[in-house]
Amino acid sequence: MTIDMASPSFLYGPVPSRRLGYSLGVDLLPFKTCSMDCVYCQLGGGARTTVRRRAFIPVETVLAGIENVLRRGGRVDAITFSGSGEPTLHPGLGRLIRAIKRKTAVPVVLLTNGSLFTRPSVRKDAAAADIVVPSLDAATEDAFRKINRPHPGLSAAAIIEGLAAFRRHFHGRLWLEVLFVKGINDRPSDLRALKKAIARIRPDRVHLNTIVRPPAESWARPLGRRDLEKIRAFLGETAEIIADFKKPGRRTRTKDLPSRILDFVRRRPETAERIAASLGASPEAVERAGRRLEKDGRLRLVRLNGRVFFEPGAAAGKK
Numbered sequence: 001m002t003i004d005m006a007s008p009s010f011l012y013g014p015v016p017s018r019r020l021g022y023s024l025g026v027d028l029l030p031f032k033t034c035s036m037d038c039v040y041c042q043l044g045g046g047a048r049t050t051v052r053r054r055a056f057i058p059v060e061t062v063l064a065g066i067e068n069v070l071r072r073g074g075r076v077d078a079i080t081f082s083g084s085g086e087p088t089l090h091p092g093l094g095r096l097i098r099a100i101k102r103k104t105a106v107p108v109v110l111l112t113n114g115s116l117f118t119r120p121s122v123r124k125d126a127a128a129a130d131i132v133v134p135s136l137d138a139a140t141e142d143a144f145r146k147i148n149r150p151h152p153g154l155s156a157a158a159i160i161e162g163l164a165a166f167r168r169h170f171h172g173r174l175w176l177e178v179l180f181v182k183g184i185n186d187r188p189s190d191l192r193a194l195k196k197a198i199a200r201i202r203p204d205r206v207h208l209n210t211i212v213r214p215p216a217e218s219w220a221r222p223l224g225r226r227d228l229e230k231i232r233a234f235l236g237e238t239a240e241i242i243a244d245f246k247k248p249g250r251r252t253r254t255k256d257l258p259s260r261i262l263d264f265v266r267r268r269p270e271t272a273e274r275i276a277a278s279l280g281a282s283p284e285a286v287e288r289a290g291r292r293l294e295k296d297g298r299l300r301l302v303r304l305n306g307r308v309f310f311e312p313g314a315a316a317g318k319k
């Protein structure tokens, strides 16, 4: 395997994140390798789920790529494991996090769906991170199946127990994220079960979210701000609605812009404005480049809630 260390495909960003500042993303998995198939997934739907851990990429290769980015300088506030699926499916995760922590003081963050926290080996790997952000969208089995469409071997009750066990031994920051889809996991019975689960897990914070990017299923609808406010009040003072990020980014050369836009949207669909903030380009330049990419089929423009998102077009792989 040849890896371009100037811009290896398993690293992206640093991108501005609502919670983490400038975050260098680490993606250990082939596209959409996950134990779930959430209706809101921004990677698309219909992929086969898996709970089998596999070393998709060597730990040493990833570590060398991260070191290379850090050596180049520039602002990195966090090194974040997320990307194309569920990062705990890589069995080298713990070893990799520990190796990163020997090289840099930049906090390591793990975004996870929490589904494998039922296993002590996965909890041990995750505990090496400074901040762990598991998602827990539903605490009842029926809502869990509807919203997350998990691998058949998974259950909400076992995941909640796994997260509670993790909390007992993890001394870093634990932020639980709940994403609401209208009519799926926002019924009063869902919220009561969720509140109980939160009391059992004892996260430092609970981040409330809803659909803000084109979801896997076009019928999946977001909650309004007012509904989220009510849920926040019900769940208590650790709960907060995660706000939008608004800081300027670093500059990108105009000639690199089309390829950087395509790299960005391969990870997740995004608005021209946020892509511009992330890449340090002007929104006008991103829109201009976006229109050219749309013309030759490499980009698609998708409307959601009055906002226009860029996502890869049918010819996205062409140079």
Ligand code: SF4
Pocket (backbone or CB within 6 Å): 034, 035, 036, 037, 038, 040, 041, 042, 043, 084, 085, 086, 113
């Ligand atoms: S949203 Fe995350 S957990 Fe859900 S299917 Fe997509 S990658 Fe997996």
